[in-house]
Amino acid sequence: MxxxxxxxxxxxxxxxxxxxxxxxxxxxxxxxxxxxxxxxxxxxxxxxxxxxxxxxxxxxxxxxxxxxxxxxxxxxxxxxxxxxxxxxxxxxxxxxxxxxxxxxxxxxxxxxxxxxxxxxxxxxxxxWYTATAEISETTCDYFQVQAVFEGVSLVYYDLGTGSPKEIFKDVKVRWTVGGDQVATVLSPQIFNPPPRNTDYLLTVYDRLGCEVQVPLNYQSIVTKASFTASPMSGETPLQVAFTSTSENADQYEWFFFRDLDEMKLEAEQTGSVSDSIMDRAIDANPVYVYQNSGTYGVKLVTTKNSEFGACTDTVYLDDYLVADSSFVEAPNVFTPNGDGDNDLFVVKYRSLKQISIKIFNRWGKEVFAWENNNVQSFDASVAESVWDGKIGGRLASPGVYYYVVEARGRDDKKRNAHGFVHLFREK
Structure with missing residues (x-):
């Protein structure tokens, strides 16, 4: 069929x-x-x-x-x-x-x-799994984690032979902070510990989708130094505000270095620099006034004290502070005609200690004089420092005048200037 x-x-x-x-x-x-x-x-x-x-x-x-x-x-x-x-x-x-x-x-x-x-x-x-973790050692450079876990062995039997067969679970571990992996060993040594209390998470997991998680809180004993400076440049005397943005700091020590060119010259002449530090401060947010022109570096050292000792961190200013070099500049023409434009003879300057300004007519008679032996900064609003084109309250005659500026900068250099200035009144 x-x-x-x-x-x-x-x-x-x-x-x-x-x-x-x-x-x-x-x-x-x-x-x-x-x-x-x-x-x-x-x-x-x-x-x-x-x-x-x-x-x-x-x-x-x-x-x-x-x-x-x-x-x-x-x-x-x-x-x-x-x-x-x-x-x-x-x-x-x-x-x-x-x-x-x-x-x-x-x-x-x-x-x-x-x-x-x-x-x-x-x-x-x-x-299933169980796990425990603790910090066994903590220093300024690292902390040591000690962790253990236990899991169940899974065994089935070959029905043909009766022999046991253990199931390979491929157990792995990982440590994370805020979801970011930081280690894949059970008991890691964490270097460069964070300058803040941080929650770490241990996860023990396998290929079968099973896991156990154990949190571990690190109580920070380290500090992270950082700061800002404002302004980064300007005329002397230059007042700079330093603001610490450091983390986990108990103490602050600021180091204000000498002028870079000054130290280079000393090294060339003597073969070394005797002392690079110009000044120190221990405030959290100091204000420092640079009296002299130059290029300056700054360093901050912060300290965190704990039962394990004192941990420090050091940071340098990313760029140099620049206190402007002394400078003098005078115009060669001005028009005191009351139109609000170029009505004053103004000698511009910066970073000076002393300045003397004198103006003479064509016959050598002094028609204007002003001096300052304690210059703080350039200020054209000081009426006495500028010539308004008058002599004894009366309008000066149009023509050519001669100016002489004698000054000493905060870099201790003479900054002299002289020349002719033309006075016009036509609008």
Missing amino acids: NLHPIRLVILLCFALLLNGKTQAQLTANADAVLPTEYSSGPQDQMYFFCSSPGENPASLTAAFSGGGGATFDWFKYNPASGTFDAYVSDNSGATSSTLTILPDGGYRVNVTSGGITETYTAWVFNN
Whole structure:
């Protein structure tokens, strides 16, 4: 008798059902699923449930492949005998049977409906970890973490040979701060510790999706020095405000260096610099006045005191402060005609200690004079320092006048200037 190929397939499937050898699987809402690796024969599913010690969230659900009510006879694998022992029976006639709070092991169920028995086998595992962590040593340069973890070994058995097979979980660790990874070893040595109290998080995890997390708080004993300076340049006397933006500091020590060119000259002449420090301060936010022209560096050292000692940090100003060199400049023409434009003869200067301004007419008679032996800064609003084109309250005649400026800069250099200035009154 010749059978149609489709009918042959149907008959073979029906025969398998009758013999209880269907390959349908038990189901479970597990965190991970892997197949067994028996030495031979069909493979079963292994279901992994993430848990805590003493908890058994593992569960299995069986149902008849054809639907409808059935009876369920459950068995549990016995490693000692290599057989499945009766575990529990469910004769309620329900369409499915679920076992919960299952301990680790292999489970088999015979599902019978309408005289047909289907047999399913699966393994379940309650997978967990515990961990602890503490700081065992802390210094200004690093702190040492000591951490340990414990996890459960997961073992199933080859149903063909009865030999145990341990499941490779590929356990790993990572340390993070704010989500950023900082280490991948269990007990790291953290160098350059942060200058603030910081929460670290240890995560122990595996390829099965299970993990345990342990927080660790680092109480900082270090400081981070930083500061700003404003302004960075200007005429002497140059007043500069220094503002500390340091973290975790108890003490501040500022070092104001001498003029860079001055130190270079000393090194060239003597072969060394006797002392690079011009001044010191211990305020958190000092204000320093540079009396002399030059190019200056600044250093800040902060200190954090704790039971473990004193930790310091040092930072230098990114760029040099520039106190302008002395300078004198006079115009060669002015027009005191009352139109508000160029009405005054103004000698511009900067970074001076002393200045004397004199103006003479063509016959050598002095028509204007002003001097200052304690110059603080250029200020054209001081009426006495500028010539308004009048002599004795009367308008000076248009023409050529001669000016003489004698000054000494805060760099201690003479800054003299002389020349002719033309006075015009036409609008």
